[in-house]
Amino acid sequence: MSSRKGQGVLELAVLGLLHESPMHGYELRKRLNTLLGMFRAFSYGSLYPCLKQLLANGLIMEDRPEEPNVPLALQSRRSKIVYKLTAEGKERLQQLLTEAGPASWEDEGFGVHFAFFSHTRADVRLRILEGRRSRLEERLESVRAGLARTRERVDSYTLELQNHGLESVEREVRWLNELIGRERTEQEEQARTSKSTNTTQDMPRETGR
Amino acid sequence: MSSRKGQGVLELAVLGLLHESPMHGYELRKRLNTLLGMFRAFSYGSLYPCLKQLLANGLIMEDRPEEPNVPLALQSRRSKIVYKLTAEGKERLQQLLTEAGPASWEDEGFGVHFAFFSHTRADVRLRILEGRRSRLEERLESVRAGLARTRERVDSYTLELQNHGLESVEREVRWLNELIGRERTEQEEQARTSKSTNTTQDMPRETGR
């Protein structure tokens, strides 16, 4: 309960990764950066404080290896700390995965949300994809407008830059269109298959573990 | 003299725009955001403080309209403030345009530097383009490596994201290749044309003013 605001994108990313399997910070960061690939890279300086806070909020718990043969006290061994989700953490993850507000249309939020699409409800996936698309279309609109206004008095490099930007975004829109198309047909198929007891949910199955 | 560090990208952008023509903050911000189009958008909350600091550093000066018919004091009229570059400011701009360190390979820095390419020396342009390209190729490399390592145990959405990222970057690399090619042939042409008194400089001409 109560807001205790998570620090944006990192919270979701960490909870999402830890849901797949428990991990220690160092590994977490690597997985994080390969997961987000081109979009983002986090440093320890932001990861560890984040973990600390998630711990304080009871969303994750540490699982220290517990060296059974060390006398008793003097446990400041400073070794790996494996983190895993608590029940509350799983709940929170589910919540973040489902909310998908306007933040998930932005570059950052979108990337992370998308990375966990296989754990996201189909209807939410669709909402995010469509939100993202209209966000991008807004941008295209305004850039095109500005481009039309200033058209003449602009040097060729600036123009080149604008164009490259436009094309990149147009490309992403096409990509989104394709994805949205796929999602839609999948949804229709599933609707046809399971005529009865429709629980609005359909994720590709929990990956066990 | 002395570092008095400029706050990253904004300084260059502001100096660059003010070099083209004097402006007040409000307009500056609009031009800024259309100039940078897809890449970036600044808010007043960062622009005004920046102007303030540039002013304090003597890089720009205010040019208040001076209402000639207002009694004398009581000039707190609060109206438009037009900023323009000082001599020192022009110097600083030139310096920023020429330095082009590693920061200008990164997304942010690159965009802004590129936007002012028509005021940048040809050799510096080439350095930036090539720096950018190798920066991107590094990223491609590491992402591809990570992709090869984890290949199997990764869900289709994550894969889709990675791929889209890769393709975007590959596309930018191709774009850069084209630009670099053009720059090279231009340089060669110029070398052939002006056989004599070579001053290592060649900008498309100072736009007068």
Place this chain on the structure above:
DNA sequence: TTCGTCATGTAATGGGTTACATGATTAC
């Protein structure tokens, strides 16, 4: 006269990086 946009500013806050400090483990 009021509404929308132009115009300038600031304080609180946020979210992140850099650089550093430290220790454990592995491979040579």
Place this chain on the structure above:
DNA sequence: GTAATCATGTAACCCATTACATGACGAA
């Protein structure tokens, strides 16, 4: 035994956003 890399952490700083406060000016 030493170098590289794994692993954890923190403090100082940086850059920018948000939300707010203020006011001018033109058009309806």
